[in-house]
Amino acid sequence: MLMDRLMDRIIALKSPIVVGLDPRFENLPEDLRTRAISAHGKTPKACAEAILEFNKALIDTLCQVVPAVKPQSAFYELLGVEGVRAYDETCRYAQSKGMIVIGDVKRGDIGSTALGYSKAYLGEISIEGEAFRAFDNDFITINPYLGDDNTKEFIADVDACDKGVFVLVKTSNPSSSQIQNLRVEGKAIYEIVAGQVEAWSEKRVGKHGYSSVGAVVGATYPAEAKVLRHIMKTTCFLVPGYGAQGGGGADIVECFDVKGLGAIVNSSRGIIFAFQNKSYSHLNYTDAALRATLDMRDDINDNLEAVQKKYW
């Protein structure tokens, strides 16, 4: 079962970390940019090729120390069709290196359309009897605003194809409170969504006590995370907001259970662009990313140890 495999790998690597592959062409190392523009001109294709080369090198280095990558679809879609191709090839390359891919696509729609998105990223389509997979991610993120007839389409493929979802419950951004923290009869919206997610999750629990139906809970809201950890006992948290968005190791401990499992923390810019950070600027970009990842791992593990939640 997918969540069991993700947790096995987190435990083996002592690393509850997913690296966000959110590349921006203008932030890539200069030699990559120059080479791509020499080959393809100042075009979206040049950007897409440079990003793919950058991602592959990061994956080659990081697959030894983290279990998963999370490409953010927006940064590929903004390059059009060539960017979407780079997204797809990045996902496939990461899987070929044994990594689990969390496609950060935040899709959500009415039932019949949600079915289409689910087939696009988790399930398969049939073309006159032949089966095909479009993007074939492992997990994707989904948006709950349209209700259950959206979510159930994705969960059908979680079950049928051994895939997974992380439902947006409490996002990491400053304005997430505008809707998510509104209170209905004493309960915040994020608590209501959390209750629905836990109801799906608890029917699908694997050997580590968690299912492949997870929740997005931002590192930037530790008070909410503490409440949510209590509501969603079998739900693994995908935790964005560490690093560039302001969350630190002390903020994310509430996302983990008493044993130190149950969460995977994302960092994007803080790792992939670590070579631009003074602390790592003496290193090339892959070594800088590796060093930043190991420092993040130590920060998380030290903070978990401080509250006696360290698993390993």
Add this chain to the structure above:
Amino acid sequence: MLMDRLMDRIIALKSPIVVGLDPRFENLPEDLRTRAISAHGKTPKACAEAILEFNKALIDTLCQVVPAVKPQSAFYELLGVEGVRAYDETCRYAQSKGMIVIGDVKRGDIGSTALGYSKAYLGEISIEGEAFRAFDNDFITINPYLGDDNTKEFIADVDACDKGVFVLVKTSNPSSSQIQNLRVEGKAIYEIVAGQVEAWSEKRVGKHGYSSVGAVVGATYPAEAKVLRHIMKTTCFLVPGYGAQGGGGADIVECFDVKGLGAIVNSSRGIIFAFQNKSYSHLNYTDAALRATLDMRDDINDNLEAVQKKYW
């Protein structure tokens, strides 16, 4: 201004209708399917090519009678990169025929990522000083669950590039009430979101009294639509749910203002697959779509006339 141009065209054609281009390969006319598979085998490329041919023929016919098309991204993404290419080419072809394209992508993310999605669909990117547009839609649909720091990124491009958005307020699907109808201090979530949308809209009003910041309001919830029409006086409604989802002409009159403007009604399957409907099965698929569109136009106009809202 984009919304002015959309309304000019609605008025000229007496047709407050957008045709949803939600193609499914298995529902295409048999000769299109056979031809594509002969050329490309049983592959996603064959499906994408057949869909593109189908869409172009529909656009050629319908551009005379409706102002806009609304391709639903899910049905293209499920064919992978080739499907996304067909999405892009469909949008460009419709624009070349004078149609306005509403990209039904329902994107939404944290601020820095929402900026990426906005650049992908509404704005432009700069590659070492050269400007490019990725998908270059006119309007897109966006999801409000992440709050204002999501939405404001799209609205920046609405202003900078004369584009538009339709924010999901009350969606047409059966489970939309689960979150959208929860009540906070006497107000439903959809009313709260509506208030935010109207605040953006009222600062951007054009010659017809509406802005390019619109709202999605399902045809399947006429009671809610009536409330929302009152809250959002300067906000144009994109109205899904007519036809296959169960909404009829009598259900959508509440979405229009007292003059009979302020809404554009979507039909997808009911038009593009009209050739499969007994009433139109004696016609080829483009003629069937044309006839179904004219019947829908008459149904809407008759119902607007019945409540003395008919504009033309």
